[in-house]
Amino acid sequence: MSNEAFVIMRDVSFQFGEQLILNHIELSLKKGTSYALIGKSGVGKSTLLNLIAGFIQPSQGSMTIGGGPVKKSKGNTAFLFQDLGLFPWQTVMEAIMMPLLLKKEKNIEGAKEQILALLKEMELESLKDKYPHELSGGQRQRVAIARALISKPELLLMDEPTSSLDSMTKEHIQQLILAQQQKLKTTLLFVTHDIEEAVFLGEIILILNKNGTIQEVKNPYFAQKNAKDQLGFYEACIEIRKSMNMELPMK
Amino acid sequence: MNIIRKIVGNQLIVGFFSFIVFWEIIYLFVQTHTIPSPLETFSYFFTVLDILGLHSLGSLLRVLAALSISILIGIPAGIFLGVNKKVNRLFSPFLYYIYPIPKVAFLPVFMLLFGLGNVSKVMLIIWIVVFQMILSVRDGVMRIPVSHFKVMESYSATIKQQYRFLIIPSILPQVFSALRISIGISLASLFFAENYATTYGVGYFIMSAWTKMNYEEMFCGIIVLGFIGLLFFKLIDLLEIHFTPWAAK
Numbered sequence: 001m002s003n004e005a006f007v008i009m010r011d012v013s014f015q016f017g018e019q020l021i022l023n024h025i026e027l028s029l030k031k032g033t034s035y036a037l038i039g040k041s042g043v044g045k046s047t048l049l050n051l052i053a054g055f056i057q058p059s060q061g062s063m064t065i066g067g068g069p070v071k072k073s074k075g076n077t078a079f080l081f082q083d084l085g086l087f088p089w090q091t092v093m094e095a096i097m098m099p100l101l102l103k104k105e106k107n108i109e110g111a112k113e114q115i116l117a118l119l120k121e122m123e124l125e126s127l128k129d130k131y132p133h134e135l136s137g138g139q140r141q142r143v144a145i146a147r148a149l150i151s152k153p154e155l156l157l158m159d160e161p162t163s164s165l166d167s168m169t170k171e172h173i174q175q176l177i178l179a180q181q182q183k184l185k186t187t188l189l190f191v192t193h194d195i196e197e198a199v200f201l202g203e204i205i206l207i208l209n210k211n212g213t214i215q216e217v218k219n220p221y222f223a224q225k226n227a228k229d230q231l232g233f234y235e236a237c238i239e240i241r242k243s244m245n246m247e248l249p250m251k
Numbered sequence: 252m253n254i255i256r257k258i259v260g261n262q263l264i265v266g267f268f269s270f271i272v273f274w275e276i277i278y279l280f281v282q283t284h285t286i287p288s289p290l291e292t293f294s295y296f297f298t299v300l301d302i303l304g305l306h307s308l309g310s311l312l313r314v315l316a317a318l319s320i321s322i323l324i325g326i327p328a329g330i331f332l333g334v335n336k337k338v339n340r341l342f343s344p345f346l347y348y349i350y351p352i353p354k355v356a357f358l359p360v361f362m363l364l365f366g367l368g369n370v371s372k373v374m375l376i377i378w379i380v381v382f383q384m385i386l387s388v389r390d391g392v393m394r395i396p397v398s399h400f401k402v403m404e405s406y407s408a409t410i411k412q413q414y415r416f417l418i419i420p421s422i423l424p425q426v427f428s429a430l431r432i433s434i435g436i437s438l439a440s441l442f443f444a445e446n447y448a449t450t451y452g453v454g455y456f457i458m459s460a461w462t463k464m465n466y467e468e469m470f471c472g473i474i475v476l477g478f479i480g481l482l483f484f485k486l487i488d489l490l491e492i493h494f495t496p497w498a499a500k
Contacts, residue, residue, distance in 0.1 A: 055401055079405040085398040089420040089497045098416060102406040131497040151406075 006031040006187050007052060007155065012061035013212075014047055021047045023212035025061070031154075032185040034178075034222065036192055036202025038244060043208045045191040049157050052189065053079050065155060078153035080190075082160045084144040086132040092119070092143050093128040099151040115150060122146045122176060138169035142176065149180050156181070158190035162197060171228075174200055178223060195237045195244075200227060207244055215243060263481075270477075287467045295467040296474070302456075307475050309451040313369065313444075314437055314483065317376030318430065325381045326426065329388025330418060339389065346386060354379040355440050367448030375444050380433040384426070391425035392418060424498050427491040434483045438476060453479065 007029035014022040022044045029035055039045050050056045051063065054070040054077070063070050065077065078099075086095055096118065100111045119125045122142045132140055141162065148156060161177065162170040178201055181188050192198050198205050203222040207215040221227045221236055274289050287295075296303075332339040358375055365371040395417065403413050445454025457472035492499045 053401075053405060055404065077405065079401065081398045081401065083396065083398050085396070085402040087399060087402075087417065087420065089423075089495065091497075099406055102403075102408050102412055102416070133497070 004031045005029065006066055007189075008064045009052075010062045012051065012058045012063060014044070014051060014056065015059040022051070022058075025212055025214065027206070027214055029187055029189060031187055034181050034188040034190075034201060034203040036190055036198035036205045036219075037208060038192060038195065038198050038205060038240070039208035040210070040244065041193075043210050045208055046159055048208065049079075049159055049189065049191050052155075053077060053157050076154040078148035078151065078156050080144055080148045080156070080158040080161055082163060084140055086140060086144055086147075088132055091129050091131055092124055092135075092146075095132075095143055096146050096150050099147060103151060118146050118150055121180070136169075137165055138173060141165060141169075141173050145173070145177060145180070149184065149186075152184055153186060155187045155189070158188070160192055161190055163193065170194075170197070177201060182223060195240050196228070196233075199233060199236050199240060205240060207240070217243065285466055287470055292467045292470045292474075296471045299468060299471055303453075303471060303475055306451050306453050306456040306472075307479060309449075310438075310441060310445065310453045310476075310479060311482075313372055313441060313452065314376060314479070317373045317437065318380060318433075320373070321377050321380035321384050321433075322426070322430075324377070325384025325429070326388055326422070328381075329385045330392055330414075330422065332385065332389040333392025333422075334418075339393075346382060350382050350386065354436075355443055358440075358443060362447070369449075372441070372444040372449070372452075375440055376437045379437050379440055380430070383433045384429045387425040387429035388422050391422035395421050420495075423495045424491075427487055427495065430487050431484065434480060434487070438480050438483075442476070 005028040007027070009025050009027040012022060012025040012027075013020065025048065027048075037045050037048065047056070051058055052065070052070070090098065093115065096115050097111070100108070100115075105111050116125070119128055122145065124139070124142055124146060127135060127139060127143075130139075132143070135143065141164075145161075148158075158177075162173050165173060174197060177188075180186070181201075188201075190201065192201075199219055199221055201222075202219055205217040205219055207217065209215070217240060219236065221230070221233045224230075227233050271289050274286075278286050278288050332342060354375065357378055358371075361371040361374045361378070365374050399417055399421070400413075403417055408416065441452070442454040442457070445452035446458050449455050453472050453476050457469055457476070460466070460468035460472060
């Protein structure tokens, strides 16, 4: 893990009409680190993610990704949407190949090998010619993750990546995300309502409060084998939940 | 046994034979020379096959030309309205006013504007298909989920790439639906259009047989008109399977 700050937000506010959604946010994300962003409903977690993705512009403050403006980093940022955003007309293979075609990848033969390797890692090999409606929820989730990872993004943003899945599938997907994040050393920021997921996948847990403060909690259970078999894991979840319910003083 | 099962399983053949049976029943009950016997009509059919082929070709070419032009106008116009909310707000009332008017009512206008030749006939069919096409394509574009556009944005896709990977594939099912809906009404209107200033076309063939009181010939024309419709429906089905394989699965 590098100590270099990769994403920097300075005094960022976001207002929608009369409503102030994010208030003077200060945040810095280190390169190659996995961050879980949690907080009560309506504190602006998804808005924060959309700001970093460059889908919306801050009303105030400055933001940089990799030392440059957010707009320039777009090619190196991947976003995993809550509804996955898979196109019904693309097979698994076509969906995963699309980011490379959009980036005008010249070595398409080499890229195909790369796709096949990723398909294998994501256990999608036998499904490469299937359309999204022919896949289960977990399979679709894996396709969306593979599509996000194929271009080896420096920053991966995920909005509630496993919210629609059953607990068994959820755990499997979490393992796959963790393995890929560790392998690619991608900076990961994901929003979740599931505290267990935050403790399992987040090296650092960011608790966003209504007043705009962000509490950072270092997570000792990140990437630990059999973390969920340890009592301490669930104690950590309880601690995080307590911290979430405690409003920090105004800045 | 297998051949029989195949024939019975083919909806097209079953449909056609049901029509023949229905026709035969009507023929037997009504007992008027206006409705000829199916058997006599089919024997007559082979005697006029050459001339009927020529008339069918005339009708087919008119519909094909009109459909091609409608697609060329309707798809870009529909996309333009779908992606530009302000333009859509401006033009939608006009489209909603024009759309429900029976387009055959415009036939005299087209005759006056474009003459009595093929242009007015093709223009009438374009007028029928193009509004259906514009509205379907516009709705298709407007129904694309916001997250799909965000996916494109997250990869910094150019406008051209957005059309190639997102907009065009997402409207294709709507294009085929619009064509399917328009085919029936196009052929019905073509029948009217082929009743003036022409000596070829299935519409002309049917009306000419009627004036000659040759009802076998008239029914041959009606059968062919049905086959032309069927041909277009099958062609659309094939194109749809080819261009939108995800929808067929």
